[in-house]
Amino acid sequence: MCERLFYPFVIISFFLSVILLFVWIETSNEYFGFDWVVFLGTGYWFFWSIVLLSLFGILAAYSSLLVVLAFLLVWEGYELYLHWCHKIVILIVIMICSFFLWILCKFWRDRWLTAGLSLQVFAPYIHLSSITVMVILSWPVAFYLIHLEEEARVRRYKMAHNDRERTKRCNIITKLRALQVAIGLPFFFILLCLYVVPLGIHSPCIQEEGKLGPKPDFFGHRGAPMLGPENTMMAFEKAVEQGAYGLESDVHLSYDLVPFLMHDSDLRRTTNIREVMPNASFTHSSLFTWSFLSTLNAGKWFFKPFYKMKRLSKADREKAENQTIPRLTDLLELAQKEQKFVIFDLNGPTRKHPLRNTYVRHVVSVILASKIEQHLIFWLSSFDRQYVRNAAPGFQQVGRLFSIERLTKENISIINVDYKRLFYSGLRDYKAANITINLYIVNEPWLYSLAWCSRIHSVTTDNIQILRQINHPYFFMVSWLSRLFFSSLV
Numbered sequence: 001m002c003e004r005l006f007y008p009f010v011i012i013s014f015f016l017s018v019i020l021l022f023v024w025i026e027t028s029n030e031y032f033g034f035d036w037v038v039f040l041g042t043g044y045w046f047f048w049s050i051v052l053l054s055l056f057g058i059l060a061a062y063s064s065l066l067v068v069l070a071f072l073l074v075w076e077g078y079e080l081y082l083h084w085c086h087k088i089v090i091l092i093v094i095m096i097c098s099f100f101l102w103i104l105c106k107f108w109r110d111r112w113l114t115a116g117l118s119l120q121v122f123a124p125y126i127h128l129s130s131i132t133v134m135v136i137l138s139w140p141v142a143f144y145l146i147h148l149e150e151e152a153r154v155r156r157y158k159m160a161h162n163d164r165e166r167t168k169r170c171n172i173i174t175k176l177r178a179l180q181v182a183i184g185l186p187f188f189f190i191l192l193c194l195y196v197v198p199l200g201i202h203s204p205c206i207q208e209e210g211k212l213g214p215k216p217d218f219f220g221h222r223g224a225p226m227l228g229p230e231n232t233m234m235a236f237e238k239a240v241e242q243g244a245y246g247l248e249s250d251v252h253l254s255y256d257l258v259p260f261l262m263h264d265s266d267l268r269r270t271t272n273i274r275e276v277m278p279n280a281s282f283t284h285s286s287l288f289t290w291s292f293l294s295t296l297n298a299g300k301w302f303f304k305p306f307y308k309m310k311r312l313s314k315a316d317r318e319k320a321e322n323q324t325i326p327r328l329t330d331l332l333e334l335a336q337k338e339q340k341f342v343i344f345d346l347n348g349p350t351r352k353h354p355l356r357n358t359y360v361r362h363v364v365s366v367i368l369a370s371k372i373e374q375h376l377i378f379w380l381s382s383f384d385r386q387y388v389r390n391a392a393p394g395f396q397q398v399g400r401l402f403s404i405e406r407l408t409k410e411n412i413s414i415i416n417v418d419y420k421r422l423f424y425s426g427l428r429d430y431k432a433a434n435i436t437i438n439l440y441i442v443n444e445p446w447l448y449s450l451a452w453c454s455r456i457h458s459v460t461t462d463n464i465q466i467l468r469q470i471n472h473p474y475f476f477m478v479s480w481l482s483r484l485f486f487s488s489l490v
Contacts, residue, residue: 006082011067024052033441220460232298232324246341246458248460257362329366365391396414404430438458
């Protein structure tokens, strides 16, 4: 009896570990962001996301093996006599999975939206696979139920001719009937669920043939950060080589008023500041002068920031190791030469900075002085936007996920949106209002395929060298094919 009480713990550990593994696999687009957050807390860069993926895979595999073992033993009529070590490990698995699921629910809820988006892509295929599995299982299940029915009839016949064991045989027949119900009813219930599932499936990748929208364009996120150190001229040149539609970056303002390209607020991750000036590692980058910033190396750190990143050639490796922090004007010069659009996050300086309240106006003046064509600038910052409109009327104003009424009032026809917002009705209201949509950050092919099927205009990506090779959305299903499978069920 005590052993049977442990069955629920085996089942719980299995479901928790599988759910956690599924969510972590489907949110691989967020691995770099997770590793970056851990770096901010620890100061050490490592593929923590892959470590957790391996851990969750081991937990799911272990729990799955125990469930299979338990099922086979119960099927043969034996008890599940687990060693006390396994019992302790199962409890540890439940605690670990519960802890990480709580972390996801509490601090990283957006990951659930990514998992939901993945289901929009994979749900039709999961459904068809489930139907195939049920068809394959229907034969052994049917034969087993028939076998139980025959055995029940035989025992009922013997019971009629042998009154001495009537009570005992009656109990056996009852157990056989209960076993038929225990097997047949869940099987029927699963079939019923598969019958109604198509009513709830909405996938943008199920479309009429010939109605697929154009392929989304690419903004190179900090250049091409899998081909060169992020926010360096090498990375932007690589993005241009890969056919980027535009270049995305992050701009800070040095203490002597030079706009330069840097994502983090300090210099630890992407420069050699710890070697040159260890005591200033945590100092805000806007408190350094350009004469000092220009001497820092911005490429030696670049060993392998992405786990899917390919090895650099010897020439590219040497070039990467000699990269320095570029100025905004360096990027604008390249964009003008190659006729590429530029979009950037403009980071406000610290309170001690001389241009704390007027940094936007200074950056606009620097851009205008660079002589870049104004229409190549996608202006993202909302601070002092009216001044920007007046000083540089040719800039293309870009908004966030504001209401359509606000975008219309401010005469903004382009928005820059986190890709997870696709989960909510696919941003169809904004597309209906003829608003151009750019999604960030899209790295996984399935996610890019979803954006393509959703008629998104452009995406910001770290993975341009892979996504540019996609000539047709992955997991695209022509609607006549979906009707062929689903119409017989609905």
